[in-house]
Amino acid sequence: MSDFSTLFISFLLIHTLCDFYLQPKHWIEEKKEKKHRSPKLYLHSILHGVALLIPALALKIDWMNIAIIILIVTITHFAIDLWKVSTTKGDAFSRFAIDQILHVIVLITTVFYITDSIAITELLQHDQLPEAIMTTFAYLLILKPTSVAISCILSKYPISGGEKESVNGLVAGGELIGYLERILILTFTLVGSYAAIGFVLAAKSIFRFGELNKSNDRSMAEYVLIGSLVSVVITTLIGVFVTIGLNLDIS
Template sequence: MLETLLALVVAHLLADFLFQSARMVANKRKPLWFAAHIAIVAGLTLALSGSLDPRVWLVIGVTHAAMDYIKIRWLGDGLRPFFIDQVFHLGVIAVVAVWRPDTVANGWIGDLDTEVQLFLYQGLAVIGGAVLSVRAGGVVVAKALETIAAPTVSRPDLQIRAETETLGLPGGGETIGALERALILLFLLIGQPEGIGLMLAAKSVLRFSDRNARAHTEYVIIGTMLSFGWALVSGVLTQAAVVHWG
């Protein structure tokens, strides 16, 4: 059953966070874009489960479409709707894994040698962990920070200074966060958690000065802690999966 659960969860992560582009998300209300996303969900489920049993990919595809429609139509796009959506999808996957526990064993993966199967399961665990940590983590952190008002500057002289100091590469913060989460996952997988401490220490060089700079620093640190925390949990889960199939 665990092999089936792994394959279905990784298929979901790939479909929702790697193969669903920003353009697809923006146009999801349009039938063709919506259908394309659901086709990707069903296709990846079919490919990674390795089974031609239509009950698996049809159930996941139909329920995914229903929940996505409800989210688009009524729930919105905040942090809470995001978690409701993901919990529902993962709940359906868990039910399917219990209902059809031998899906992967009866598919193309089950025809391979045991050592090759274990290697594939470890590979799926690492791929799923990377997507969960880097891509899904980026979405969670961004939505969480949307609930926190970004610091504002009231004094004109400080406004000019803040605008000068905060100029940076477009999307630089998101890229830095993604790299941080990727490195945390890597450090955990290679058994070098000390590297995480060094990264966190490097972040601590942010200093508090005046009130407005302090507000901005606190905003950045909140995002950093959210990112680090998500990456640590994702990394521990990934490490446990790799050890299980090791």
């Protein structure tokens, strides 16, 4: 029997191919328009299940388990995609993220079911589990908690009048930029690629502060500069502490 990681990565590869490369745009539009009456929704779901035959046979999974895998993946993929095209709650990205997370959970569950070489207790006792938990915690920490911390710091430097309205629009749009920036900085810190961090900061400075300079508004520029530097400092410190905790070389 194949091990968990090999089987899961193989299934995830098939999912990626079927969901993003083998699904034409007009299929997606038809699913949104016709929902459960769309033939493409059924065809897409069946494709996901049948395509798993490739890794299942290559890894010598027995036919009983193959039949179970195809049935589970086909039915759950249909249900999840139907929910996605039918719901109007949340924005498009939230629905997309939930959709993909649910699909991955199904794949993980099926792999756990058919593999007998790994158990949950073995995962909990894995040597790299503490490192994985610490790294995951670091990424969670640099997102929403760091944004809240930056907002609290910036609240000490209020901007009044029309200037504040301009900054609000900039900060709202900059929240996603901040998330992406902190993810990149933390990742580069953990792998020791400090030159890449400098490139990220330089690129952001060119595009972000170049626009601010056009307004000739010094207070706005200082407001955004404070937020950016606080974001960088917090993320870098978290990255350094995690690196030390993981006993990695930070020299």
